[in-house]
Structures are given as C-alpha cells and as structure tokens.
Amino acid sequence: xxxxxxxxxxxxxxxxxxxxxxxxxxxxxxxxxxxxxxxxxxxxxxxxxxxxxxxxxxxxxxxxxxxxxxxxxxxxxxxxxxxxxxxxxxxxxxxxxxxxxxxxxxxxxxxxxxxxxxxxxxxxxxxxxxxxxxxxxxxxxxxxxxxxxxxxxxxxxxxxxxxxxxxxxxxxxxxxxxxxxxxxxxxxxxxxxxxxxxxxxxxxxxxxxxxxxxxxxxxxxxxxxxxxxxxxxxxxxxxxxxxxxxxxxxxxxxxxxxxxxxxxxxxxxxxxxxxxxxxxxxxxxxxxxxxxxxxxxxxxxxxxxxxxxxxxxxxxxxxxxxxxxxxxxxxxxxxxxxxxxxxxxxxxxxxxxxxxxxxxxxxxxxxxxxxxxxxxxxxxxxxxxxxxxxxxxxxxxxxxxxxxxxxxxxxxxxxxxxxxxxxxxxxxxxxxxxxxxx
Numbered sequence: 001x002x003x004x005x006x007x008x009x010x011x012x013x014x015x016x017x018x019x020x021x022x023x024x025x026x027x028x029x030x031x032x033x034x035x036x037x038x039x040x041x042x043x044x045x046x047x048x049x050x051x052x053x054x055x056x057x058x059x060x061x062x063x064x065x066x067x068x069x070x071x072x073x074x075x076x077x078x079x080x081x082x083x084x085x086x087x088x089x090x091x092x093x094x095x096x097x098x099x100x101x102x103x104x105x106x107x108x109x110x111x112x113x114x115x116x117x118x119x120x121x122x123x124x125x126x127x128x129x130x131x132x133x134x135x136x137x138x139x140x141x142x143x144x145x146x147x148x149x150x151x152x153x154x155x156x157x158x159x160x161x162x163x164x165x166x167x168x169x170x171x172x173x174x175x176x177x178x179x180x181x182x183x184x185x186x187x188x189x190x191x192x193x194x195x196x197x198x199x200x201x202x203x204x205x206x207x208x209x210x211x212x213x214x215x216x217x218x219x220x221x222x223x224x225x226x227x228x229x230x231x232x233x234x235x236x237x238x239x240x241x242x243x244x245x246x247x248x249x250x251x252x253x254x255x256x257x258x259x260x261x262x263x264x265x266x267x268x269x270x271x272x273x274x275x276x277x278x279x280x281x282x283x284x285x286x287x288x289x290x291x292x293x294x295x296x297x298x299x300x301x302x303x304x305x306x307x308x309x310x311x312x313x314x315x316x317x318x319x320x321x322x323x324x325x326x327x328x329x330x331x332x333x334x335x336x337x338x339x340x341x342x343x344x345x346x347x348x349x350x351x352x353x354x355x356x357x358x359x360x361x362x363x364x365x366x367x368x369x370x371x372x373x374x375x376x377x378x379x380x381x382x383x384x385x386x387x388x389x390x391x392x393x394x395x396x397x398x399x400x401x402x403x404x405x406x407x408x409x410x411x412x413x414x415x416x417x418x419x420x421x422x423x424x425x426x427x428x429x430x431x432x433x434x435x436x437x438x
Contacts, residue, residue, distance in 0.1 A: 007172050008036045008139070009346060010336075011158050013146045013187055014180035015039030017059075017121065017322060018308030020128035022178065022329040024072045027137045028421045029337045036172065038160055039142040040181075043129060057206055057287075058244035059124060060085065060219065060232055060319035062116045064416070065326045071425035074131045081123040083233045083240065084114035086217040093224045093272065116319075118219070118232045118244060146187055149177060149304075154345045156303040175346040176336075178305050183294055185310035193306070198293040198371070202227050203254045204316055205247040207286045209269065213278030214239045221317065222273055226250050228317045229272055243277065245269070246316055248291065258286060291315055293371050300356050303347035305332060312363060314370045324366045330417035331359040337419070 010026060012019045015037045023035050061069070061082075069075045087102040103115055132138045141160055147169070148159035158172045179187045188195070215233040220243075222229045227248030234242045247269065249257050260268065266280040273280075294313035299306045308325040335355035336346050344351065416422070 006034070006155065006174055008034045008174045010035050010176045010178060011146075011156075011172055011174040012037045012178045012180055013158075014182065014308070014310070015041070015043070015140065015142060016180065016182065016308070017124055017128060018325045018329065019178075019180035020125075020132055021069075021072070021326055022180065022307060022333070023138050024074070024128070024131055024135070025068075025329055025333040025419070025421070026336070027135055028072060029333050029419055030340050031137070033137075033340070034139075035137070036139040036141055036174075037132070038144050038146050038158075039140065040145050042143045043140055057121050058118050058208075058232055058234060059121055059322050060116055060118055061124075062319075062323040063112050063114065065323045066112060066117060067425065068326055068330060068422065071419075071421050072131065074127050077127040077130065078119060078123060082117035082119050083235055083237075084217050085116045085118060085219045085233060086114055086238075088115060088219050088221070089276075090221045091223070093222055093274075114217070116219075118234055146177075146181075149187070149191065151301075151303050154303075154347070156347060176303055176305065177347075178307055178332075179310050180306075180308045181310055183309040183313040185306070188296060188306060188310050191301075191304070194297040196293075196295045196297060200227075200291045200293070200315065201251045202248050202291040203251060203288045204291055205245070205249050205254075205257055205286055205288045207245050207247075208234060208242055208284040209245050209266070209280050210242050210282040211277040211280050212241065213276075214241055215243055215277060220273070220276065224272055226253070229269075230317070230319070231273065231277065232319075241277075245283075247272075248317075249288075251290075254288060258288065293367070295367070300349070300352035302349040302352075305352055305355075307332065312367060314367060317370050320366050320370050324363065327362055327417070328359055330419055330422070331355055331362075334417040334419050 010033065012023055012035065016039075019037055019039070023037055026033055026035050066075060069078065087100060089100045101115070103113060132140065141162070143163045144160050146158055147161045150157040150159075152173075155173050155175065156177045158174060158177055159169060160172060161169045179185060179191075181187055209231070214236070215231075216238045217233050219233060220229075220231040222231075227250065228246075229248065230246040231243040232246070233240060234244045236242065247257075257265070257268075262283050265286070266283055269283075270280050292313065293315060294309075296306050296311050299311045307328050309321065311328070312324070314321045314324070332355050335351055335358070339346055339348060339351045
C-alpha cells in the first residue's frame with residue numbers, strides 16, 4: 001500500500017523537451033497522477049523561447065517519436081512547421097561507399113509518409129509547453145532549481161529554491177524524482193552518480209544554409225576523414241532550398257572554422273559536401289557545442305530515475321539523442337503505469353530496474369550506432385575505409401538488412417512500450433486508414 005502523504009506523485013527536474021514530453025506521457029497514461037516540473041528558466045509561451053533546450057538547433061524526429069507526439073496530441077501544432085524526411089542518403093567522401101533509403105522502401109506499417117521530420121527546437125518546445133499548460137494537471141515550478149534531495153521511506157524529499165524573493169524555498173515530498181536536467185546535469189553530480197565519458201575531440205558547428213537546388217526532402221549524412229557532415233531538409237516542402245547543417249569539426253580547427261568569412265565557410269562546405277544540392281549561397285550565424293559520449297553509471301535508484309541527456313548524451317550523427325530519450329520516457333511511463341495499477345510505490349527500485357532492463361537493449365544498440373558511426377567514419381586508416389565502404393555498399397545491396405538498420409534509426413527496431421495511449425492512437429489510425437479505403 002502506498003502512502004498518500006505526497007505533494008506530488010512525480011517531480012521532474014528539468015523542463016526541456018524531454019522533461020515536458022515525459023510529463024505529458026505520465027498524465028495521459030495515468031490521469032490521476034500529480035506531476036510537477038521544476039525548471040530553472042522562466043517559462044514563456046511567446047514564439048521566441050529561451051528555455052534551456054529550446055535553442056537554434058533543429059531536431060530530426062523519427063517516425064516512432066512522431067507517433068508518440070501525435071498520440072499526445074502535440075503533433076497537430078507541429079505539423080505545419082515540420083519538414084518531412086522521405087529519403088536518407090549516406091555517403092563516404094572520396095570513396096564509393098553509399099546507401100540511399102527512401103520511404104518507399106519502408107515496411108508497410110510505416111504510414112506517416114516519411115521516415116521522420118525536421119523541426120526547429122523552438123517550435124517543438126513551444127508546442128510541448130502549450131500542451132502541458134492545456135492539460136491543467138501538470139504544475140510548473142519556475143524559475144526554480146532543485147538544490148537538495150533526501151531519500152526517505154517510500155518517498156523522496158526535494159528542496160526547491162525559487163528566484164522570487166517572496167518564496168525563497170520549498171520542500172516537496174514525492175514518490176519519485178526524475179532527473180532530466182541535461183548533459184551537464186548538476187543533480188547527477190550532486191547525487192554522486194559517476195559518468196563514463198568518451199571525448200571525441202570534436203565540436204558540432206550548426207547553422208542554416210541556403211542552396212541553389214531543392215532538397216527534395218532528402219537528409220544527407222556525409223562522412224569525411226575529420227567527421228560527419230549532416231544536412232537536414234528545412235522548410236518549403238520538396239522544393240525548399242534551405243537545410244540545417246551539422247558539421248563536425250576537430251577541436252584543433254574549431255576557431256579557424258568559426259573565424260571564416262561566410263563566403264569562405266560556404267566554399268569549405270561546398271568542397272566537403274559536393275554539389276548534390278547545387279551551390280551553397282548563404283549561411284546563418286554559426287553556433288557550436290562540444291561532442292562526447294556521456295553515459296551515467298547509474299540511471300535508477302530507489303525513488304530516483306535519470307532520463308534524456310542526463311542519462312546518456314550521444315554524438316548527433318544519425319540524430320538519435322532525442323528519439324532515444326522519447327523511447328526511454330515511453331518505457332518508463334509503461335513501467336510506472338503498471339506499478340500505479342497495482343497501487344505500489346512508484347519509486348520502488350524493482351519497478352525502476354524492470355524499466356531499465358526492458359530499455360537497456362535499445363539504449364545499447366542506439367549508443368553503439370552513433371558511437372560506431374563516428375569512430376568508424378572519422379578514421380582514415382585504409383583497412384577501416386575498406387570496411388566502412390563495403391558496409392555501405394552491402395546495405396544498398398541487401399534490402400532486408402537495410403530495412404532493419406533504418407528501422408532502428410526510425411525508432412521501430414525494438415519492442416515498443418506497452419502504453420494504452422499509444423495503443424488507442426494506433427487503433428484510431430488503423431480505423432481511419434480502413435475507412436479511407438472504403
């Protein structure tokens with residue numbers, strides 16, 4: 001039997017894209033749940049979002065993640081801002097290795113008409129914030145910071161400090177604290193949870209680029225001896241001539257790259273990428289962030305769980321970070337829903353360990369995909385060059401293997417979380433499809 005002496009059932013520390021998505025899953029799957037989000041940034045519902053994860057970057061949202069966002073009733077507000085990815089083109093600069101996969105190759109159950117979609121983080125963040133507000137069942141505590149965590153019997157006590165002087169601090173009692181405060185998680189450090197880090201010695205330079213030829217809804221991943229370059233279609237439907245650039249640069253060359261004039265920078269991008277999109281004509285302000293693989297040594301404790309970048313921060317190659325986090329949240333929600341149905345403590349260690357056991361295979365496969373891609377394709381050793389080119393050519397020549405590979409990238413390679421909200425959504429979509437055929 002669970003105690004009722006809680007202000008909230010679940011407190012989520014971190015109101016970025018992952019924390020908001022998780023909160024929505026929790027209250028839609030378990031309507032009676034009391035959920036609070038503690039976020040250090042002031043929440044704004046204006047078009048310009050300045051929260052901690054709503055930055056100038058774009059996110060490639062996989063087909064599986066889109067289905068979850070649609071089930072959460074968030075996707076309708078995002079659809080007009082999203083650019084479909086209908087084809088993925090992977091190549092190795094200066095070598096024959098190449099594979100190309102389109103929605104026409106996808107399995108029959110892929111009904112979205114796309115392998116995924118590209119969204120600006122600002123639009124995704126705004127839609128999630130609006131959905132959270134609309135539920136009326138999620139409390140947002142902000143601007144505020146979790147400053148202390150104390151495990152208790154079947155509870156976690158969380159001290160929250162507010163920026164407003166009239167309400168300096170408050171202690172919350174919850175069944176479970178979920179840490180979603182990002183890759184440089186201060187709470188993870190405060191809890192003494194170690195991190196395994198593989199520093200790639202690289203930075204991602206991000207910008208938006210205009211080109212003379214339409215992107216035709218193709219996402220490109222171009223591997224070079226210094227790291228991958230990704231170009232994601234951005235706006236304009238198939239005739240759009242703008243892409244989101246994610247350019248991996250060695251740390252030793254970062255400042256040189258940032259100091260380039262726009263004209264010289266475009267020339268370097270052209271030389272690296274080629275002319276598949278015609279000539280590059282314009283580039284936005286460049287931003288950058290360091291690249292590393294960061295894995296928390298513990299993801300669950302009694303009364304505690306880590307999700308998102310606080311649990312695992314991946315290289316952006318293959319665009320798996322947010323999508324893996326969404327799948328983690330779905331599996332965690334399913335495990336908590338089962339405990340809720342049994343009226344057992346949501347912070348029970350066996351419950352949280354059961355979640356992790358179910359999701360660990362997906363986490364491992366996805367982590368190895370992004371880490372292996374970057375390590376293999378950023379190496380100019382001849383044997384590895386041969387191996388990776390044979391791999392790309394092999395994928396192109398073996399449709400079944402290619403489908404399995406891209407299924408994982410689209411979030412459909414592993415068993416899906418058993419969520420009632422997702423099952424209702426899939427049944428509704430199936431009924432709509434059957435009606436359309438009549």
